[in-house]
Amino acid sequence: MFKSANFTNAELVNLSKEIAVIGVQATPFTSLLLAKGFEKATSTIYTWREKTLSHDEDISAVEGSETTVFTESGRRELNNVLEIFKKGVSVSGTAQAMQTAQFANEVSDRLLELKINIEKKFITGVKDDGSSTGKRQMGGLISFADPANAVNVTDTVTEDTVKEVMKKLWLQDLAEGNYYALVNAEIKEQIDSIYKDRYSYQHVTNDFGLVVDSIQTNYGTLNMILSKHVPADKMVVFNDAYVRAVFLREPIFEPLAKTGDSVKGHVIAEATLKIASPKAVAVVTVA
Structure with a gap:
């Protein structure tokens, strides 16, 4: 559990365990993926080979025959964009003095809001590498x-x-x-x-x-x-x-410099969605 005592100006607080269990009813898809674990990205574009199976019509062989035919599944290169999610937290000195857990409560609420936003993008996101808009956005389940x-x-x-x-x-x-x-x-x-x-x-x-x-x-x-x-x-x-969740930056709380009579910080994560093969996703549309 993260508490107000955890928040200092010199450390980051990893919230990957907290985000997995918070708001399960509000974010069932993301919660399902995080319960299975996630993959780690190393750049702003996550690339993988499509997961497919080869189904040759006849692979029976003659006894003692040599192997001269080798099979390699046709595997397209697929990718998705890592998107940054961020929510700021600010609590006045007065509010913090009145209730010492106030800042921790605010961080918990912002974490849930961040997870809800990730849920939306995991489902309905439209891919944008940010080259023209300046903001990277992932492609969601429907788009794949x-x-x-x-x-x-x-x-x-x-x-x-x-x-x-x-x-x-x-x-x-x-x-x-x-x-x-x-x-x-x-x-x-x-x-x-x-x-x-x-x-x-x-x-x-x-x-x-x-x-x-x-x-x-x-x-x-x-x-x-x-x-x-x-x-x-x-x-x-x-x-x-x-289907897997992918993080370049796991959800963390990062304190920001104190510039007045308030405590500040933000909850931030950088994530995307991996669809090993689009063949594994279907969409029913009701008109």
Whole structure:
């Protein structure tokens, strides 16, 4: 736990553990990624090779034959931009004297605000290397989705919609992983209504019901995540084995010079999102 006594003008306070557990309900996607750990960047552009599998039609061999054919998966080079997130903290000397924990409370609130902003960018961010605008911005989950995985529906998400998007991901021959659907309240209500009269006591009781936590399909289990930061007309489905958080600078608190009757500092982080393969992301759009 970080306390007001931790804040001095000569040290940085690492908040990477705190950000992982703070505001889980407000930032479910970011919390899921941080619970799995994160990768470390070494520059402002994070680059990786696409994670793909080779599926040759026939690899059977004659007994004793020599190996003359070698396979290398076609791997595109992908990248994302490291974005800086920063929130300032300032508490007057009077407020600090009245409540010694005031500054620590303010830092905690700013950390949550920073995490919420990261959540938004992880989902809906649009890549900008900053060469013209001066401000680097990452590309989010939606921007990386493979167009071949797109599903467009009219008015309402149905059970067939769920099956279609899961089948599209299944046909991509992805590596093992868990499937999650990020949805806003509007689409989540539509999904709940599909199963409101369909209960099954022969399975886990929260698979179906008034609130749907997961949906069993022939192509895998789809786990539902409600996030207010997903566009109201989108459902974003992804395989978690292909999605990771990346930090150049883990979240820290950095004190700023005292110039008057107040204590100042800022919470800062530099992060981006890694999508090992766009094939692992699908977007359902409701028109």
